[in-house]
Amino acid sequence: MEHPAYSQLRPISPSVGVVLCANPSYSSLEGTNSYIIRAEGDSRSIVVDPGPEDEGHLNVLHRNAGEVAVILLTHRHGDHADGAHRFRQITGAPVRAFDKTYCTLGAEPLADGERVIVDGVTPQVEVVATPGHTADSVCFFVHTGDGGDEDVEGILTGDTIAGRHTTMISETDGDLGKYMATLRLLDERGRGVRLLPGHGEDLPDITVMTRKYIERREQRLTQVREALATLGPDASVNRIVDEIYTDVDPALRHAAEQSTRVALRYLREHGEIPEAG
Incomplete structure (x- = not known):
C-alpha cells in the first residue's frame, strides 16, 4: 500500500x-x-x-x-x-x-x-x-x-x-x-x-529533510540580510517580500510575509538589526 x-x-x-x-x-x-x-x-x-x-x-x-x-x-x-x-x-x-x-x-x-x-x-x-x-x-x-x-x-x-x-x-x-x-x-x-x-x-x-530545512532557513536569512542592505534597516515587510519573492503566488503572499517577520525578529534578537522603534 x-x-x-x-x-x-x-x-x-x-x-x-x-x-x-x-x-x-x-x-x-x-x-x-x-x-x-x-x-x-x-x-x-x-x-x-x-x-x-x-x-x-x-x-x-x-x-x-x-x-x-x-x-x-x-x-x-x-x-x-x-x-x-x-x-x-x-x-x-x-x-x-x-x-x-x-x-x-x-x-x-x-x-x-x-x-x-x-x-x-x-x-x-x-x-x-x-x-x-x-x-x-x-x-x-x-x-x-x-x-x-x-x-x-x-x-x-x-x-x-x-x-x-x-x-x-x-x-x-x-x-x-x-x-x-x-x-x-x-x-x-x-x-x-x-x-x-x-x-x-x-x-x-x-536527515534528508533536516539538511534541506536548515539550508532553506539559512538561505532565507541571507536573503533578508541582503534585502536590508539594499533597502535600509527600516524597510517594511512588504518591501522586503517584494525584493526577495519576485514571483510569489498571491495566494501564498501571507506565508511569505509571516516568514519574513519571523526572520526579522530573529535578526533583531541576534543584534544584526536594531530593535523596531
Missing part, C-alpha cells in the same frame, strides 16, 4: 502504521498523518495526533488501533489535535501533550526525555522537546527496546518536519533560533532513522 491511502491503515514499519485523514490543503499536503504505534501481538496501542474532529476519520482510526492506551499530541494545532477530545470519548484513553492545557483525564503533561511505557505495547516512545514551530512542539522517537538511539525505528515529527515543504514558524510562540537548534538536534540523532512526518510521505532517513 502506497501513500496517499485514505481511510485505511498503511503499515510503515514493524511497530508503526498511519491512517491518513482526508483534509488536504496547501499546508497539510494530502492530509494529516495519524499514527498507530503497536508491535505485532500487542494487545493495546498508542495513537499520535488523531487529527481534526472528523468523525469518519476518528472511527477508522479507532477501528484500526483497537484498544488505545494513550493518545499523544505533537503540538496543539487543530489539524493534529482538534479531534483528541472526541477520540478520548470514543476510546476512553487519556490525552497527553507537552502543554498541560491539552491533557485530559488527569494525565500528566509530557516531559522532555521521558519514555512513554504502557502495558500491552512493546515499543517505547521517547519524548523529545523540539520547540520552534510552536513552543509546545515535541517529536516522538519510537524505540523497539529500552536502549539508546541504536534501536530507534522511526521519529514522529508533527509539523517540526511537515513533509515536502518547509514548515511555518508560529508568530505567537514560535522561535526561529530554537527551531534551527531543533533541526540540528534531529540531524545529529536521526542519521539513518525513518522520518514519520505530520504531513506527507515517510522517508527512510530523516
Whole structure:
C-alpha cells in the first residue's frame, strides 16, 4: 500500500502504521498523518495526533488501533489535535501533550526525555522537546527496546518536519533560533532513522529533510540580510517580500510575509538589526 491511502491503515514499519485523514490543503499536503504505534501481538496501542474532529476519520482510526492506551499530541494545532477530545470519548484513553492545557483525564503533561511505557505495547516512545514551530512542539522517537538511539525505528515529527515543504514558524510562540537548534538536534540523532512526518510521505532517513530545512532557513536569512542592505534597516515587510519573492503566488503572499517577520525578529534578537522603534 502506497501513500496517499485514505481511510485505511498503511503499515510503515514493524511497530508503526498511519491512517491518513482526508483534509488536504496547501499546508497539510494530502492530509494529516495519524499514527498507530503497536508491535505485532500487542494487545493495546498508542495513537499520535488523531487529527481534526472528523468523525469518519476518528472511527477508522479507532477501528484500526483497537484498544488505545494513550493518545499523544505533537503540538496543539487543530489539524493534529482538534479531534483528541472526541477520540478520548470514543476510546476512553487519556490525552497527553507537552502543554498541560491539552491533557485530559488527569494525565500528566509530557516531559522532555521521558519514555512513554504502557502495558500491552512493546515499543517505547521517547519524548523529545523540539520547540520552534510552536513552543509546545515535541517529536516522538519510537524505540523497539529500552536502549539508546541504536534501536530507534522511526521519529514522529508533527509539523517540526511537515513533509515536502518547509514548515511555518508560529508568530505567537514560535522561535526561529530554537527551531534551527531543533533541526540540528534531529540531524545529529536521526542519521539513518525513518522520518514519520505530520504531513506527507515517510522517508527512510530523516536527515534528508533536516539538511534541506536548515539550508532553506539559512538561505532565507541571507536573503533578508541582503534585502536590508539594499533597502535600509527600516524597510517594511512588504518591501522586503517584494525584493526577495519576485514571483510569489498571491495566494501564498501571507506565508511569505509571516516568514519574513519571523526572520526579522530573529535578526533583531541576534543584534544584526536594531530593535523596531
